[in-house]
Amino acid sequence: MTFPNHFFVRRLHRCFARTAALLGAAILLAAPATQGQSRFPPPPTTEEIDAWVEDAMARWEVPGLGLAIVHEGESYLSAGYGVREQGRPERVNGGTLFSIGSCSKAFGAATIASLVEEGKLRWDDRITDHIPWFRLHDPWTTREIRVRDIVTHRVGTGSNQPLRPLVTDRRDYLMRIPHTDADHAFRDRYGYTNDMFVLTGHLVETLSGTDWDSYAREKLWSPLGMTTTTARMAPANASPNHAEPHAIIERRFIGNAATTGMPLEPVPWQYVENVTVPSGGVITSADEITEWMRFHVGTHPTPPLSRSSVQLMHAPHTVIRNPSSWMPFEGPGAYAMGWSTGRFGDVTGVGHGGNALGFNCSIALAPEQGFGVWATTNRNSELPWVLTKWAMARFVGTEELRSRDWHAEFEQSVAEGNRRIFEAEEARQAARLDQGPSVPLEAYVGTYRNGYAGELRIRLTDEAIPPLMPAEGRLGRWDGTPGVHERPAASASAGAERNGMSNGAGNGSANGAGEATGVLRLVAEFDGRERPVRMPLEHWHVDRFDMWFGDVRIGVSFMLDDTARVTGVEMDYYGRFERVP
Known part of the structure; x- marks a missing residue:
């Protein structure tokens, strides 16, 4: 029989906890949040949670997961499940570092x-x-x-x-x-x-006169004892105990990144830390996020901010009529300050969700009950949101909430989202015209400009174009600078080669290998942060081309005047560019 990594440590922890409760219950922090807790049924045992999580990870095909639960203001569980990197033996534990995406926003507000x-x-x-x-x-x-x-x-x-x-x-x-x-x-x-x-x-x-990471460390993380939490990739990647993100191998899969049944591979960590933080980019562990949750429910012995500031950050400010799936409430709610908030059964839920390339995160609190749950995975998956809803229902939920099949509800949501995506793609394919470019490729070559993206250069070349950002996530995430330990192009693009993708202006050349084809093709080039951003154009029909940023498709439509002169470009995400004379 095998046990989760935290099994023996947690057994010892519970023995100490029972002894402390008998000898010194009177000196425990008395959180107003725990009043009325008796109206809820007994919480699930840690063994029951272990079994649920292990089954859920198999169901959602998740390599590794971190989980932290605070109950009645104190740590109830801080654990890791599965592996830090698929195909390797190192296990996730309570100290394993994960990138938490937009769960960082609460730190920004703080x-x-x-x-x-x-x-x-x-x-x-x-x-x-x-x-x-x-x-x-x-x-x-x-x-x-x-x-x-x-x-x-x-x-x-x-x-x-x-x-x-x-x-x-x-x-x-x-x-x-x-x-x-x-x-x-x-x-x-x-x-x-x-x-x-x-x-x-x-x-x-x-x-403050200092960088955000240093300020957060001094004002928030150090007082809470969060010594390994960071907003910098380099120290996180240098840690011997960090999770590797995973993504679907098929870079051009048209569908939800949480879809199961598709092979995964490890990919580099990617986000633009001196731009993204603190919208995203905080990196932490189950052990340390426990202290963050205890602070927010009012039971941490060394809070970095006053209780009035915390209450203000949890207070509703902007009405949300239709909550997103990651929000810890049902029906109308509100966005507070770095948190969403609303009613979950009979309690007020406060929380957030987060996405980064190869990571998903969810945090949910019921501050008045002294409850908090945080879950994170090292692949893009709905499981953190399923898990936090399930845990809230079991610890502080109504009988109706406890009886719901959260797995089935989120699986149905993914299936419905994929259905809409597939139908839209089928319609796009059906509308494609069997017609080549209306002018020679040389006519599209030139320099174009808009105030948003800057200068766009369209070139004609037969040189090899290596994969731009082979590990870039889908769903509009554009954290597109090289990872700290970016994989070689040939390795990172193996999935593309296996799946026979085409690259270039309809020439059928192999994608991602970087080899020269000797066939002329159009390439779009922007000035990038660390190197030029270069994307080959693939002809779609007439004056419409597609280019791929990792697995994000960008439509490129050239505009012609009455004399068939190319005057501009309309590009998905970037808008209209006017040709520079």
């Missing part, structure tokens, strides 16, 4: 709260009071945007991930926002955005 407590800014300060050069889509919004707006998803900017591989730093990223259209009117409604949490990082660095 660093702003820390600056408020220091007296360096106020929640209702104008952003331009502290960053005079900052601009949005119009002068009125630029003048009126306040600090609390940027952590409550109500500004209207959307998320401009396509910029990440092109910009040099946060300031460069933020200065391009005025060249986009607003998703919705300022303070009109909830609209999820990574952009404003990018702005929180710049605001913290401007007012």
Whole structure:
């Protein structure tokens, strides 16, 4: 019989815990959150949780998983399951580091709260009071945007991930926002955005005089004892105990990245840390996130912020009428500050979800009950959200919530999403015309420009083009700089070669191997952060081409005038470019 990695340690922990309860219950922290806990049935045993998780990992085809549960304000379980890297024996444990994606946003809001407590800014300060050069889509919004707006998803900017591989730093990223259209009117409604949490990082660095990681370490992580938590890839990758992300081998799979039944492979860690953080990019473990959850439910002995600041960060600010699957509530709720919040049965749920390339994360709290659960996987999977809903239901949920088949509900959601994606792809294929380019390929060659993406160069070449970013994630994630330990192109593209993808302007050459074909093809080139971003164009029909950023397809349509002169380019994600004379 085999046991999870934490089995014997946890057995010893429970023996100590029972002894401590008998000898010194009176000195335990008395959390108001635990009042009324008796109305819930007994929680699942750790053995029951182990069995559920092991079965769930097989069902969702997850290599490794980290799990932390806080019950009545104290650590109930901190554990690892499975392996850190598929095909290798090293096991996940409570100290294994995972990238937590947008679960980082709560840390971003907390660093702003820390600056408020220091007296360096106020929640209702104008952003331009502290960053005079900052601009949005119009002068009125630029003048009126306040600090609390940027952590409550109500500004209207959307998320401009396509910029990440092109910009040099946060300031460069933020200065391009005025060249986009607003998703919705300022303070009109909830609209999820990574952009404003990018702005929180710049605001913290401007007012603190140090980088965001150092500030978070000093003000949040050190007081909580989170000694290995970081927002930097290099130290995380240098740790002997970190999880490797995994992605579907088939880079051009048209469907949800959580789909089961498709082979996985390890891929490099990727995110743009001096742009993305703290919108995403925090790296932590089950052991250390336990201290973060204890702080938020009010039972940590050395809280880095006042209780009033925590309550403000949990308070509803922006109404959410239709919650996303990662939110720890059902029906209408709200976004708070770096957290979503609403009712889950009879309790108030506070939480967040996170995605990064090859990692998914979910955190859910019921602060008044002293409960918290955090789950993370080293592949993109719905399992963290299934697990946190299941755990909330079992610990603080109603009988109806405890009886629901959370697996089946999320599997149905994935299947329905895939159905819509497949139907859209079938319609796209059906509308394809059997017609070649309307002008010779040389006519498309030239330089094009817009204020958002900068300069676009279309070249004609027969040289080998190595895979741009073979491990880049789907679903619009564009954290496209090379990983700290980026794999060689030939190795990383093995899946592409196995699946016989084509590259170039309809020439049928092999994708990803980097070998010269001797066939002329069009290539789109941008100025990148660390190297040119080069993507071969594949002819679709007439003046429409496709190019691939990893497994994200980008449509490229050339515009011609009445004389058949190419005057511009319309590109998915990047908008319209005008040709430079």
